[in-house]
Amino acid sequence: MPDSQSFKNTLVALVENKPGVLNRVASLFRRRNFNVDSLTVGRTHKDHVSRMTIVVDVKRADARIIAANLKKLVNVIDVQNLSEQPNISRDLALIKVRTDDVESRNGVTLICERYPARIVDIGTKVAIIEITAQEDIVESLINELRPIGIVELVRTGVVAMGRGIRIMDTDYEPRRFGEAANKGLERYGV
Amino acid sequence: MILTGAEIILECLIREGVRVVFGYPGGAILHTYDALYMYRDRIHHVLVRHEQGASHMADGYARATGEVGVCIATSGPGATNLVTGLATAMMDSVPIVAITGQVPRAAIGTDAFQETDVTGVTIPVTKHNYLVTDVEELAYTIKEAFYIARSGRPGPVLIDIPKDVQAQKTEFIYPEEDIRLPGYTVPSGAAESDVDRAMDLIRQAQRPVILAGHGIIMSGAMAEVRELAERGQIPVALTLLGKGAMPENHPLTVGMMGMHGSAATNYAIQKADLLIALGMRFDDRVTGNLKTYAPHARKIHVDIDASEINKNVKVDVGINGDLKTVLRQFLPKLADATHPEWIAQIRDWQEDGSERDILNHDTHGKLLGAQVINDLWKYTNGEAITVTDVGQHQMLEAQYYPHQRPATMLTSGGLGTMGFGFPAAIGAKFGKPEEEVWAIVGDGGFQMTLCELATAKQENVKVNIAILNNSFLGMVRQWQEFFYEERYQSTPMFNPDFCKLAEAYGIPSMRVTRREEVAASVEFARRHDGPVLIEYVIEKEEVVYPMVPAGADLDKMIRRPKPNEVENA
Numbered sequence: 089m090p091d092s093q094s095f096k097n098t099l100v101a102l103v104e105n106k107p108g109v110l111n112r113v114a115s116l117f118r119r120r121n122f123n124v125d126s127l128t129v130g131r132t133h134k135d136h137v138s139r140m141t142i143v144v145d146v147k148r149a150d151a152r153i154i155a156a157n158l159k160k161l162v163n164v165i166d167v168q169n170l171s172e173q174p175n176i177s178r179d180l181a182l183i184k185v186r187t188d189d190v191e192s193r194n195g196v197t198l199i200c201e202r203y204p205a206r207i208v209d210i211g212t213k214v215a216i217i218e219i220t221a222q223e224d225i226v227e228s229l230i231n232e233l234r235p236i237g238i239v240e241l242v243r244t245g246v247v248a249m250g251r252g253i254r255i256m257d258t259d260y261e262p263r264r265f266g267e268a269a270n271k272g273l274e275r276y277g278v
Numbered sequence: 279m280i281l282t283g284a285e286i287i288l289e290c291l292i293r294e295g296v297r298v299v300f301g302y303p304g305g306a307i308l309h310t311y312d313a314l315y316m317y318r319d320r321i322h323h324v325l326v327r328h329e330q331g332a333s334h335m336a337d338g339y340a341r342a343t344g345e346v347g348v349c350i351a352t353s354g355p356g357a358t359n360l361v362t363g364l365a366t367a368m369m370d371s372v373p374i375v376a377i378t379g380q381v382p383r384a385a386i387g388t389d390a391f392q393e394t395d396v397t398g399v400t401i402p403v404t405k406h407n408y409l410v411t412d413v414e415e416l417a418y419t420i421k422e423a424f425y426i427a428r429s430g431r432p433g434p435v436l437i438d439i440p441k442d443v444q445a446q447k448t449e450f451i452y453p454e455e456d457i458r459l460p461g462y463t464v465p466s467g468a469a470e471s472d473v474d475r476a477m478d479l480i481r482q483a484q485r486p487v488i489l490a491g492h493g494i495i496m497s498g499a500m501a502e503v504r505e506l507a508e509r510g511q512i513p514v515a516l517t518l519l520g521k522g523a524m525p526e527n528h529p530l531t532v533g534m535m536g537m538h539g540s541a542a543t544n545y546a547i548q549k550a551d552l553l554i555a556l557g558m559r560f561d562d563r564v565t566g567n568l569k570t571y572a573p574h575a576r577k578i579h580v581d582i583d584a585s586e587i588n589k590n591v592k593v594d595v596g597i598n599g600d601l602k603t604v605l606r607q608f609l610p611k612l613a614d615a616t617h618p619e620w621i622a623q624i625r626d627w628q629e630d631g632s633e634r635d636i637l638n639h640d641t642h643g644k645l646l647g648a649q650v651i652n653d654l655w656k657y658t659n660g661e662a663i664t665v666t667d668v669g670q671h672q673m674l675e676a677q678y679y680p681h682q683r684p685a686t687m688l689t690s691g692g693l694g695t696m697g698f699g700f701p702a703a704i705g706a707k708f709g710k711p712e713e714e715v716w717a718i719v720g721d722g723g724f725q726m727t728l729c730e731l732a733t734a735k736q737e738n739v740k741v742n743i744a745i746l747n748n749s750f751l752g753m754v755r756q757w758q759e760f761f762y763e764e765r766y767q768s769t770p771m772f773n774p775d776f777c778k779l780a781e782a783y784g785i786p787s788m789r790v791t792r793r794e795e796v797a798a799s800v801e802f803a804r805r806h807d808g809p810v811l812i813e814y815v816i817e818k819e820e821v822v823y824p825m826v827p828a829g830a831d832l833d834k835m836i837r838r839p840k841p842n843e844v845e846n847a
Contacts, residue, residue, distance in 0.1 A: 104460065108397065108409075115401045156585035162406045162426060165461040260460035265414040276382040276442040 096125055097151040097171040098143050098248045102258055104163040105138040112161050120157060122149050126245030136262045141247045165258045170248050177248035179223040186237035187215045195236050203229045214239060283413045283444040284313035288321060290420040293452060296348050298322045298708050300335040304352025305392060306379030309444035324737055327729035329356050331701040333363020336374045338665055338705030341688045346373045346427050353379045354392030362695060364434045365403040369692025370519060373432035375423050382442040383411060396438050405433030413446035418453045425457040430464045431583040465582055468597040468604045476578045476595045477611045483552035485620045486512045492519035493557015493582060493601050495684040502605035511616045513624055515543045517558045518676055521687040526680030532624055536564035537826045538673040541835055542627035547572050548833040555579040557601050560590040566832035580604050634838045644817045645793055647671055647746045651678040653796040662714040665706055667699030667723035670752035673822045675718050697726030703741045704734055721747040721773050731783045734809035742803040743811045745776055748818045756821050780811040787811040
């Protein structure tokens with residue numbers, strides 16, 4: 089596993105889907121001087137729960153200390169270090185490369201055939217390649233495309249999930265409050 | 279019952295047992311102040327002169343009583359003025375609930391008059407915070423805020439409430455059920471295997487030391503710590519905030535540890551073969567150089583905050599739990615033990631320390647801060663609640679005013695907030711009206727929050743203010759003397775005539791310049807029933823010994839020479 093060789097650990101946090109939670113997590117990493125490689129966040133199958141995948145550098149701070157600090161945030165429901173268990177991790181990249189001559193067009197096509205990548209947009213000037221794979225494979229594709237000429241690139245950052253029946257979930261149900269009383273909002277003076 | 283948001287706030291405060299709040303009104307919190315008018319028989323509001331004072335008063339109240347202190351401010355500048363007090367409480371794990379007004383919801387994000395993103399500003403300095411966007415959520419949010427503030431490792435919680443939410447009306451139903459939060463657990467006991475591993479280390483130790491911190495006081499584990507120390511014959515070292523966790527006149531209490539701790543304590547830690555760290559967090563001010571810290575010692579660390587374990591010092595047994603519960607697991611398994619040689623060794627270090635003690639030197643008629651504190655201790659029978667500011671007088675208090683009871687020495691330890699002492703003393707007095715409360719402050723820090731003299735007078739709160747005036751920022755001056763070749767840049771102070779200042783506020787005052795007058799000054803303070811100010815004009819260039827320079831090894835202290843060494847010099 090690449091994780092065990094490097095100083096990177098993949099932490100997964102289930103958090104309450106509330107405004108400002110990402111801010112709290114980001115603020116924690118900044119003020120404790122924890123190094124973040126990537127942080128992704130998105131909703132889960134439950135509306136009130138979001139899931140973050142955070143790849144951290146554990147050279148300076150132990151993953152357990154980082155996890156304990158995350159756990160201290162009231163809106164963080166659960167934290168696991170996926171590097172301690174078999175897991176599937178994926179990074180998605182959109183790579184725009186130059187394809188303004190035959191050589192580059194053929195080059196791009198040939199390279200993409202050897203990767204779990206596909207060309208999702210192609211023209212006489214540029215093409216967009218999409219790849220979803222483990223981070224190091226994405227890295228490798230990018231390096232191969234570099235000589236042809238990458239003009240724009242975006243990556244989602246790693247998302248990860250433990251293999252098998254280890255299920256990371258929460259049975260918490262948010263408290264429902266009465267009908268929101270939002271009437272007359274605009275007319276209220278400062 | 280249909281109530282406004284403002285009324286709901288007050289109903290909830292009453293249900294949390296709040297009887298006094300410290301605050302300052304303003305536009306965005308006016309609805310709540312209007313409601314306070316109706317509730318004034320049940321909640322006493324103390325009008326401060328600066329919101330920082332309100333946060334420190336809530337802090338002092340909380341430290342003195344162990345209950346949650348409450349402060350209130352308006353939006354924008356009112357809220358930002360609380361920040362220093364919140365950061366102070368955060369560092370020292372003090373339960374505070376701060377309620378701030380916010381601009382109406384429709385105005386949020388428009389740079390409205392007196393708008394600040396106060397939840398954004400205070401994320402790093404609060405345990406948690408809220409922006410309440412609907413009156414329906416208000417009661418539950420307040421209950422949750424108090425629960426979070428006081429449970430686990432306590433800390434400050436801020437609730438930001440837009441003005442129109444304070445005006446919204448709804449059916450008030452107090453949430454009677456217990457707070458349940460999906461991601462928030464309060465640790466209790468230890469795993470038995472960890473208890474056994476800890477007991478093994480204690481059994482094997484020849485030179486054990488207990489490091490007693492603030493957590494003991496907050497967990498109420500004084501009796502358990504004392505039993506552990508007595509039955510195991512284990513010397514006890516105190517952190518600054520741990521003062522009172524073990525009676526300081528107890529034969530097993532060695533003294534304070536760290537930068538200005540007693541030399542005997544620091545030597546003991548460096549020579550120990552086992553440290554039992556209880557409710558403390560190995561702050562840099564107590565460890566000195568981490569690489570050489572307690573090199574012979576195995577370490578047991580019990581703390582309620584899991585993220586503190588192995589943070590600064592790697593430990594052999596780390597236990598995340600409530601101290602009282604964990605110690606109650608320890609005690610039945612504890613074998614009685616003695617360590618006569620170890621304790622004799624510590625006594626030798628202590629004797630050497632007392633030979634160097636300034637109180638045993640001739641000071642040629644000069645009035646020293648150390649003498650003032652020692653005499654205040656003597657004439658208050660060591661029983662006052664003392665609330666200090668930050669600096670030399672604070673360290674002198676720690677050294678020369680031994681405390682026998684928990685929560686009787688209140689001080690800003692982690693953040694080191696100058697200006698804390700006087701307002702916190704006012705808060706402490708509100709919490710403990712039956713106790714004698716002394717604010718012990720320096721001339722520098724006092725001037726940061728002295729506007730609260732008006733608050734003290736308006737409330738006629740019986741706080742005795744002892745200003746140790748050396749016309750210097752004394753601790754900074756000491757660093758300049760030791761490490762910057764006596765270049766006293768920006769440390770000499772012009773000061774007002776503090777006694778005349780007190781007079782302007784209608785507060786009785788007295789100036790003391792000779793040691794013989796200290797007894798009379800305590801009598802003077804006790805004669806008046808409102809606030810009293812005593813100015814002690816002390817030696818300008820006093821030095822607090824011993825001192826571990828920042829980052830140095832804990833036993834490499836700068837020490838005061840013995841009297842015979844001075845004469846030979």
